[in-house]
Amino acid sequence: MTSITIAQAIREAAQRLESTSDTTRLDAEVLMAHALGVSRSDLLLRHMRDAVPEGFAPLVERRAGQEPVAYITGHQEFYGRDFLVSPDVLIPRGDSETIVDAALSACPAPTRALDCGVGSGALLLSVLAERPDAAGLGIDRSEGALAMASANAERLGLGARARMEKRDWTQPGWDEGLGRFDCILANPPYVESEAELAPSVREFEPSGALFAGPDGLDDYRVLVPQLPKLLSPDGIAVLEIGRTQAEPVRQLAEKAGFSAVLHEDLAGRPRALLLRFCAWQCSA
Known part of the structure; x- marks a missing residue:
């Protein structure tokens, strides 16, 4: 035959x-x-x-x-670079490159960057790769995610400038000793607990990195009010959001003392909010 x-x-x-x-x-x-x-x-x-x-x-x-191709091969491209991925982390998606673009444009020369919920490291490591004078810290509550982010940092030659630590912003004292950063990135869980998702997402990607309560806002409610003590006076924070969450997350940001500017992805959908302290934004 x-x-x-x-x-x-x-x-x-x-x-x-x-x-x-x-x-x-x-x-x-x-x-x-x-x-x-x-x-x-x-x-x-x-x-x-x-x-x-x-x-x-x-x-x-x-x-x-229904298993995602990225989990089968163990690789996913993001911002022009190859990242290792596993079921311990969300698969980096092209839409999230909006967060990197917004951060690099608003903070062209960062010295210290923080990634809250680092996952594979795609956001933090992309920023560090584009800004060779910057150092960064990635935090996550998942040991598997931290191992993956560390592996990606080494593969990309960024191990000396990228540190990963286990921290959970829902726990008291999580930010002890962190200091301040001029660039904060965050792609927190923001999917509604009962949202309809493709089987390849709901059955394979880590639920702890996806779901955030009935309206998908639980993690924003915890994290956003804590950002002022982590951000330098002229720093910026960029939060990834779901397509219907721009206004409620903007309200949380304004209540915490920030101005917020919406950034859309290439498909024209709301994708990120860029936050600055109001006093600095108004005097700019």
């Missing part, structure tokens, strides 16, 4: 994934490249007529079971 080529296997896999994914062909190509141990571009240029590796079919079945 004649074995099929990689090109044929990719077509068949894309058909197999039609009920699972909106990017069936891309998913199949990425999984095939992973099975071969080559880049996707190398796959498309050099391997389409090769024999199919044995490990490909199990990868397709995992994807057919």
Whole structure:
């Protein structure tokens, strides 16, 4: 019996994934490249007529079971860099690059950056990679997330400038000894507890990094009022938000003494609030 080529296997896999994914062909190509141990571009240029590796079919079945491609391969690109990911962390998404863009634009020369809920480290490490004079601290309550962020810092050559610590902003004394920062990043849990989510998200991504009460605002209510004691007088904080949360989070920020400017993602959806102390914003 004649074995099929990689090109044929990719077509068949894309058909197999039609009920699972909106990017069936891309998913199949990425999984095939992973099975071969080559880049996707190398796959498309050099391997389409090769024999199919044995490990490909199990990868397709995992994807057919809704497991995200990033967890299957263990990698996700963010802000032009490759990050290790696992089910201990949320998968970095392109929409979150809005947070990095807003921070770099508003604080072009940070010296100390803090990432609250560091996860994979994508936000903090992207800022540090773009600003070689900055140092940063990433905090998380998950040991698995901290290990992943530390691994990414080392892989990106940022280990000397990025420190990770286990801290939980819902616990008393969590900020002891932190000092002040001129750039604070935060992508806290903000999904409503009963929100309808794709199975690939609800069943695979860490619930502790997703859900924040009935209206998705529980973590903002705790974290935002504590930011003034962590932010330097002329510093900025950038919070990722859900598409319906701009106004309630803005109100929390203003009550804490901040002005807030909304930033939209590339699709035109509300994605981030940039906070500054009101007195400094008004005198600028």
